[in-house]
Amino acid sequence: MQMKQQLFDLFQAQIRNELESAYKYLGMAAYFETTPFKGFAGWMRLQAKEETEHAMKFFDYVHDRGHHLQLPAIQAMATEYASPLEAFRETLAHEQFVTSLINEMYRVAVEVQDYAAQILLQWYITEQVEEEKQSQDFVDRLETAGGDSASLLVIDKSAGKRSS
Ligand SMILES: [Fe+2]
Ligand SMILES: [Fe+2]
Numbered sequence: 001m002q003m004k005q006q007l008f009d010l011f012q013a014q015i016r017n018e019l020e021s022a023y024k025y026l027g028m029a030a031y032f033e034t035t036p037f038k039g040f041a042g043w044m045r046l047q048a049k050e051e052t053e054h055a056m057k058f059f060d061y062v063h064d065r066g067h068h069l070q071l072p073a074i075q076a077m078a079t080e081y082a083s084p085l086e087a088f089r090e091t092l093a094h095e096q097f098v099t100s101l102i103n104e105m106y107r108v109a110v111e112v113q114d115y116a117a118q119i120l121l122q123w124y125i126t127e128q129v130e131e132e133k134q135s136q137d138f139v140d141r142l143e144t145a146g147g148d149s150a151s152l153l154v155i156d157k158s159a160g161k162r163s164s
Helices: 005-033 038-064 084-111 115-145 149-160
Strands: none
Touching: 005 038, 005 084, 038 084, 038 115, 038 149, 084 115, 084 149, 115 149
């Protein structure tokens, strides 16, 4: 059964938002590729891939519910940042913004009594806790490292160990 229009509009918009997230993190990967921080570059590349998977999970779902999608434009993204800390602060702020979008989708799913959509959205709500935690951890560690190159390279190395 199709979703109510109000909820479908949010799902459709969120497919673009997740792909915009992927594009944002790809921009950060492009920035890190121009620095010695290849671990962060790899981490951002994987983050972009994960955001694409988030988009595709919604993509599949709206079709399961019998909708016909439209795909609006995706905006250009920065590939220049002042420092690793600036990039991860932007990542954290972006994830907090995405959490607010997912929460709003859930609020509407409750309002229109779409129980199936609520169950799908619960996965994203849990995922956002993890996304915020990961970026907060990097912000905390990068703030602690400050301008110390050796410490920054240690954090970069640990970021490079991410496998999925
Ligand atoms: Fe996402
Ligand atoms: Fe995310």
